[in-house]
Amino acid sequence: MALTSRAALTSRAALTSRAALTSRAALTSRAALTSRAALTSRAARAGLLQLMDVQLIGTGGPDGWPRPGCRCACCVRGRAAGRSRSPAAVVLDGKLHIAAGQPPRPVRAGAGQSGDSGGAGQSGGAGGAGQSGGDRVSGGDGRSGGDGRSGGDRDSGGGGRSGGAGGHVVRRVPGGWDITGPDGGRLLLAGQQGAVPDPGAAGRPYDVALLDLAADPFQLGDLRRRGLVRAGTAVAAFHLDDRICSEQEMARRCLLWGAILPDDGDRLGAPARTPARPARTLVLGGARSGKSAEAELRLAGEPDVTYLATAVAPDGAADPDCGDLEWAARIAAHRARRPPGWKTAEGVDAAELLRNKSSGAVLVDGIGSWLASVLDESGTWDRDPGGTCGAGAGPAGPANRIDAAVDDLVQAWRQAAARIVAVSDEAGSGVVPPTRAGRLFRDRLGELNQRLAAESEEVVLVVAGRILTVAT
Numbered sequence: 001m002a003l004t005s006r007a008a009l010t011s012r013a014a015l016t017s018r019a020a021l022t023s024r025a026a027l028t029s030r031a032a033l034t035s036r037a038a039l040t041s042r043a044a045r046a047g048l049l050q051l052m053d054v055q056l057i058g059t060g061g062p063d064g065w066p067r068p069g070c071r072c073a074c075c076v077r078g079r080a081a082g083r084s085r086s087p088a089a090v091v092l093d094g095k096l097h098i099a100a101g102q103p104p105r106p107v108r109a110g111a112g113q114s115g116d117s118g119g120a121g122q123s124g125g126a127g128g129a130g131q132s133g134g135d136r137v138s139g140g141d142g143r144s145g146g147d148g149r150s151g152g153d154r155d156s157g158g159g160g161r162s163g164g165a166g167g168h169v170v171r172r173v174p175g176g177w178d179i180t181g182p183d184g185g186r187l188l189l190a191g192q193q194g195a196v197p198d199p200g201a202a203g204r205p206y207d208v209a210l211l212d213l214a215a216d217p218f219q220l221g222d223l224r225r226r227g228l229v230r231a232g233t234a235v236a237a238f239h240l241d242d243r244i245c246s247e248q249e250m251a252r253r254c255l256l257w258g259a260i261l262p263d264d265g266d267r268l269g270a271p272a273r274t275p276a277r278p279a280r281t282l283v284l285g286g287a288r289s290g291k292s293a294e295a296e297l298r299l300a301g302e303p304d305v306t307y308l309a310t311a312v313a314p315d316g317a318a319d320p321d322c323g324d325l326e327w328a329a330r331i332a333a334h335r336a337r338r339p340p341g342w343k344t345a346e347g348v349d350a351a352e353l354l355r356n357k358s359s360g361a362v363l364v365d366g367i368g369s370w371l372a373s374v375l376d377e378s379g380t381w382d383r384d385p386g387g388t389c390g391a392g393a394g395p396a397g398p399a400n401r402i403d404a405a406v407d408d409l410v411q412a413w414r415q416a417a418a419r420i421v422a423v424s425d426e427a428g429s430g431v432v433p434p435t436r437a438g439r440l441f442r443d444r445l446g447e448l449n450q451r452l453a454a455e456s457e458e459v460v461l462v463v464a465g466r467i468l469t470v471a472t
Helices: 002-046 073-080 116-122 218-225 247-257 291-298 324-337 350-356 367-377 398-415 436-454
Strands: 054-058 089-092 096-099 169-173 176-180 186-190 208-211 234-237 280-285 305-309 343-346 361-365 419-425 458-463 466-470
Touching (some): 054 208, 234 247, 291 324, 291 419, 350 361, 367 398, 419 436
Parallel strands (some): 208 234, 305 361, 361 419
Antiparallel strands (some): 169 176
16 A cells, blocks of 8 residues: 555646646646737837848948048048948848849859858859859849849839748849848848849838938938838948048937938848937028028938928019029028928918927928018018108007017927927128118027027037037
């Protein structure tokens, strides 16, 4: 009986132990599945559904940076700081090599990633790319890109595809390459410097985008508007050189656009971490200081922008004696510079637009033109600004109407739901206008700038194209 009892106890202990282990394994398995599901769910919410291993062999222009022998300020600064960039090239998932101006090629078997920038990119179909069977690459005309006959940015527009067993699917698009990895990860790449890749209507969201943002930053806003670049997309500046005055300036712009400024050798995965953008920005500057261009750059990466143009071209035939032709030419130049995806509002009530715009961004250009229109409509130019004499004197005089319009604009500015970037003239700077109308405009605009600045999270002053942030 004792032996039987011991055997029974041993058997029960074993069963209990096995049940415990089974239970723990089940719990562990469930926890692992739950954890993976949670991670997948978070990634899905962030828009990052797939991961790609994108190693940047080089990030510079065709000649690298600093450019050999170049004495421009940007290259001189780079040399002094010991900075450099090799010509743009990338290795994708350790299998596919893409160099600027070249079709994508499979990485040769046994070659290290950092050494592939020369061998895989320069070899012909038989010598280099043809040795690896993991990926087949075709251009828009369906011909193999392994022979090196087609350039990286000679666009056929056809969007031809091919893929090897377990390999990448490569599609030539105007301006670059659309690549899908074996696990579904997606890459959009500018084929060469100055190129703007356009996936067309058949494009799908990307996990990584390598773009020449120095050439055209507004392409990023367009991709976001079309849903091809999302919150989880890692966007990086590519083909970098001396077109921007310094790396510090390019870094400032990338921060505005939610993009990464990478170094050679970096691996991309997560999107850029950017601080919360200010809800209201006032951009001040003198004539031809670059203030309008700065305001536009600040919203280049935004998907929904309404451009409020407060200066309207004169009606009817332009009178060259009155300078209308020159004024109309200025307005036409501003119109031509706006991205086609931006909405434009001209000659509308600025305060009303700010109140009714519930999302997106508004660029107001500019506050000075808006105030000039208010002064004109109130009949102030030919009257006593205090309303003490002449037509319109009294409580309903010009000054009261100006005050009411300014108060309405400031109140709408304070409560606006949309992001605002507004341009205004830094009037005066010590020069006293010789006319009463000039002094009136200077005083009124200075007061309005102060009120808007007091209600802004960010105020910047543009001097000769350089940006100075004003303490708020």
